[in-house]
Amino acid sequence: MKTTDKTILITGGTSGLGLGLALRFQAAGNRVIVAGRRRNLLDQIVRDNPGIEAIALDVADPSSILRAREIVEERFPDVDVLINMAGIMQPEDLHSDGFLATAEATVTTNLLGTIRMVAAFTEFLQAKNEAVIMNVSSGLAFVPLAATPTYDATKSAVHGFTEALRVQLADTSVEVLELIPPAVATTLMGQDQHEGGNAMPVDEYLDEVMSILGTRPDEKQVMVERVKMLRYAEVDGTYDEILAMLAGAGH
Ligand SMILES: NC(=O)c1ccc[n+]([C@@H]2O[C@H](COP(=O)([O-])OP(=O)(O)OC[C@H]3O[C@@H](n4cnc5c(N)ncnc54)[C@H](OP(=O)(O)O)[C@@H]3O)[C@@H](O)[C@H]2O)c1
Numbered sequence: 001m002k003t004t005d006k007t008i009l010i011t012g013g014t015s016g017l018g019l020g021l022a023l024r025f026q027a028a029g030n031r032v033i034v035a036g037r038r039r040n041l042l043d044q045i046v047r048d049n050p051g052i053e054a055i056a057l058d059v060a061d062p063s064s065i066l067r068a069r070e071i072v073e074e075r076f077p078d079v080d081v082l083i084n085m086a087g088i089m090q091p092e093d094l095h096s097d098g099f100l101a102t103a104e105a106t107v108t109t110n111l112l113g114t115i116r117m118v119a120a121f122t123e124f125l126q127a128k129n130e131a132v133i134m135n136v137s138s139g140l141a142f143v144p145l146a147a148t149p150t151y152d153a154t155k156s157a158v159h160g161f162t163e164a165l166r167v168q169l170a171d172t173s174v175e176v177l178e179l180i181p182p183a184v185a186t187t188l189m190g191q192d193q194h195e196g197g198n199a200m201p202v203d204e205y206l207d208e209v210m211s212i213l214g215t216r217p218d219e220k221q222v223m224v225e226r227v228k229m230l231r232y233a234e235v236d237g238t239y240d241e242i243l244a245m246l247a248g249a250g251h
Contacts (some may be wrong), residue, residue, distance in 0.1 A: 015099075107154055
């Protein structure tokens, strides 16, 4: 994708990778609109970063998505990049009563949220000369973490959905990308609290992502070196070993 002079809407833009990417895209010469549920953070981000705009959005709520599209059409009609970064990751213990509620919330946010955003914005984006939809999966789409079965499943589904979407939109102006992060030290599931853990520092991850986007503009699956052991585990013949390693990782 082209990384300058775009107008970028990022869901999940209030923290972690979404906010980090938003600030880097702004610094690189793009207009950026962050979206998320936490209005206090949206207000603070707008205050602290002149030029950044914000929209309140709950991707688990279809009416909120439609409202967000109306706001974009009215206030930010130049949006030509949609990054579906919003996501949740919570421990899922199949033996506990809370399992199903967590599983359903995870599907609603990570998978249905992404699909509903794509459904709401694709026609709008197709009217642009060079538009981009970037969906966010995970290395865990390719080798699951035993502690988060539904999370893993939603990310595998986002991968498959994104692959198929790219084919369906191949004859339009919309480029379809997938961002495949490894473990990165955000607050998503407390990765930032594991000192000495194997999560990649946020800045290091974002530096590598921006470098890939800047130097390999035709890349469809955006992956840093660190995630390739998961992405290609099956091809490399290391799947069982990595599955067992993740199961023992104490997450
Ligand atoms: N960090 C990792 O290790 C890692 C690895 C692979 C993939 N990822 C993916 O990267 C994405 C960003 O995660 P992160 O690590 O940056 O975690 P994070 O800091 O917890 O960010 C998650 C973001 O999603 C937003 N969000 C959650 N539910 C939402 C909803 N219903 N509607 C709108 N926004 C919602 C949150 O904003 P509000 O709470 O303000 O709504 C927040 O901005 C996620 O999709 C995650 O699965 C992360």
